[in-house]
Every structure is written in C-alpha cells, then in structure tokens.
Amino acid sequence: MRSSNPVFSRRGFSRDGHAGFQAGQPQAGNPYAQTQAGNPYAQPQQGTGFPPAAPPQADRMTMDDVVSRTAMTLGTVVLAATGAWVLNVGLGIALVAAFVAFGLGMWQAFKRQASPALIMAYAVFEGVFLGAMSNFINQYAPGAAMQAVIGTMAVFGAVLFLYKSRIIRVNARFARFAIAAGIGYGLLCLVNLGFALFGAGDGWGFRTGGIGILMGIAGVVIASLFLALDFKQVEDGIAYGAPREEAWLAAFGLTMTLAWIYFEFLRLAFILNSGD
Template sequence: MANPIVSRAELAVGANPMTVKGVVQKTSILLGLSAITGLGFFFYALAAGLSRGFITIAAFGSMFAAFGLAIFITFKPQKAKTLAVPYALLEGVFLGGISLFFMRMYPSVPVTALCATFVTAAVMLGMYRSGVIKVTEKFRSIMMSAIFAIMILYLVQWGFIAFGSSLPFLFDGGMIAIGFSLFVVVIASFSLLLDFDNVERGVAMGISEDYEWLFSIGILATLVWMYIEFMRLLSYLQD
C-alpha cells in the first residue's frame, strides 16, 4: 500500500469483504462532508467578516488536527470507521480557509484548481482502468520515495516559517518554485493511481468492509493534496 495513511496499516480479512462500490460510496460521503463544511466555513467567514488571523488559525489548526488524526489512523486502522467523519470535517474547514486565502489574492484560482483536480482525477482513473499506466512494484517504490521526500521538504519548510523564513527558491514563486510545484502536482496526481490499486488489492485480499473507510480517507487525502498543489501552482503562474 502506498498512500502513507494506508501503507502501515495492518488490515484484517473479514466475513463481509470490502467492495469497490463500498469504497466509492464512502469516498463520496467524505467528499460531500468536506465540501459542505468547506463551503460553509468559506461563506460564513465572508459574511461575518472574520479576520485573516482567525481564518488562518482555524484553517491551519484544522489541517494539523486532520494530520494528527491521519497519523493515528495509520497506526490504528480499525479506528478509521469512527474517525472518518471527523477527519472529513476538519479537512473541510481547512479547505474553506485556504481557498478563501487564495481567493483574496487570486480570485479565479480556487475554482480553476477545483476543476483541475476533478478533471485530473477522472483522467487518472481512465488511465488506470485502461492499463495505460500499470502500477508495478517499481512504480510504487519510486512514488513512495517521492512522496516521503516531499513530506520531509514540507516539514522543513514549516520549520523555516516558524522562524520567519523560508526554504530558498522552492517556495518563492520563481521559476524553480514553479518547476517544483509542477513536480509535486504530478506526484500528487499519480498518487491516485496508487490509491486505485490499493482498493483493488484490498478487494482481492478479502479485507473486511470496515476498512473501506480507511481507503476512502486515503483517497480524500490525495484529492485535498492535489487541490492545494494546483492552487499553489496557479498562484505562482499568475504572479
């Protein structure tokens, strides 16, 4: 399993095995909850005139809380069924806040990024189903290395931000930053192929349907990552 949320999980075979349909249904539920929460927070913040500082705290507080839940679920996959809805709601608040942040600087970016995310997801699904790109063990290994390298860079960047600085070149909006952002968008997009393959492997192994929530959380996390990276890339290009 390649999604970090799924990769360390010890999954159990059950009497009622998971199905692709079940994962799709649960992913749709989580996406719907995130969208409703995100739009609700977005329009409430606009209507109430919430300060930029409050929105930032709410958005990034939710992001770190969601990240904490994801880490917990990674080591306690049996809790995914219970924590899936709270995770989706936290992601929704984060998405609403970060979308408002980008919209105030670049009004067209959030909608464009949302369209790009779902179009890319559809293309990735088509490529996976048609076998244009096959998820081999080598492909999986390369993707995992790239994903963890990006995660480490982001953690280092957050450390720099905490001290009022930033990693040179990678996040300054210049040509190197655009190239790096485009690379991350590609990696995030290809991560969906791993998510699709994870689901098929889970179905083939007869994993219990309770873990459908785990795979749905993984897909939601990938889509959120894609959306954020598309917004970052588009904002760089507008600059």
C-alpha cells in the first residue's frame, strides 16, 4: 500500500491501496510488474518505448532478505538500548533521541526509495530512547523491561500465527480501519502529551491508573493491527517480485511496529507494578 500518509506509509502494496491485497493474482494491480504501465521500477527499452523483461530472480526480494535486514535493524535497536541502559542515559537525552528517531522515521516515510543508512540511524536513536526509558521505568517497577520484552514477543508470535492461519484477513477494509484507529490513537497521545506537559498525572497525563491501563491495551491492540499490515507487506512484496531494496522498507516497518508494541507494554508494566 504505497500510502501518501508519511506516518502510516506501508510500502509493497499498490498505489490505490486495493490491488495490493490480491497476492494470489500477481499481475492484477501489481506495482512491481515489469509489463505494467506506470510501474515505477520499469524503465523503457531504448528505441521501443516498452519496459524490459522482468529482472532476474536474484534482484527480487526474498524472505531471507527481509529476515536478515530485520535482524540488522532490531539488533541495532537492542545494542543501542543496551548501551543506553549501561551508561545510565538520562531522560533529557532520551527525549532528544525520541525526537530524532521520529524525524528520521518521517524522513524515510517521505522518501520513495529505501535508505539503509537512514533506517539504521533511526534504529540507533530509537534504541537509545527505549533503553533509557526502560532503565528509568525499571527503577520504579523492577522487572518492567523484561515483562515488556516477553509481551512483545508474545504479541509478535500470536499475530504471526493468526495471520498465517488466515484467522486475520488483511484486506483493504482492514487497512482502512487500522489506519483510522492509528490516527485516532495518535491524536489521543498528543492530547495526553499536552496534559503531561502541565504536570497532570505526575507528568504522565492520563497515562496512569485505570485510564492508563485502557490506553495501553488499546495501543497494543492497534499496534498489532499494524503488525498484521507489515506481514501483508512482506507477503505481497515477495509474491509480486518487489526489488530487493524493498526488504529494507519491510524491516523498517516491522522495527517501528515492534518498538511501538514494546513501549506500550513498558508503560503498562510500569502502571501495574508501581501500584498507580
């Protein structure tokens, strides 16, 4: 879904957001089909005006490509988070890292092509933010970080199982619902940030108590919907013969979503363990 929305952009689907959900029909609306008019990857043959034949299989995205790039980006997040934890990075630096990570993420979302350097830089700053926040929260709620890791792994495994067994069917309607829910949740978080800046909820806004728990659960559920979209992106990209560079975008989407799920679990663990 080559969405123009810079926040919820998910590459690997068709531009109209519908044809990409026909993975079993690779030529129907396939944005990577070399014989399709308007394919951004197809270049006309000199003197003919027609695109060349499909590229060799070696130039196309595979599951191994996605797994290896995702391992690199997630591994970078983990290493940066570990460093931030060990060095006891303060909350001020953590907030700066969060804003830098957000900016880099938006920059990549606006770009038409994947930038491995940009994606890895995002992973570094995201890791610094998550590591510093984990260390801070763990001091007040011992075990919160480990609980967040276990929760994230459980959600990833559950969504993958539900997706592979087709209990979750990701189609255009599912995508519209997920994006609408994500936008609504994002706006709610901005409102909460405004309250937090004025000291409400001891600086957490209404992210405390029962309301905080409900918001955390809603965040995990909505992020899980985006995780299913990420799985669909990977499946369609492979089925449609996406260029190998698209594996970086798949890894970027998975990393962002898993970081989101982890942070939601971290805040939930903090609320539940701190007795708020």
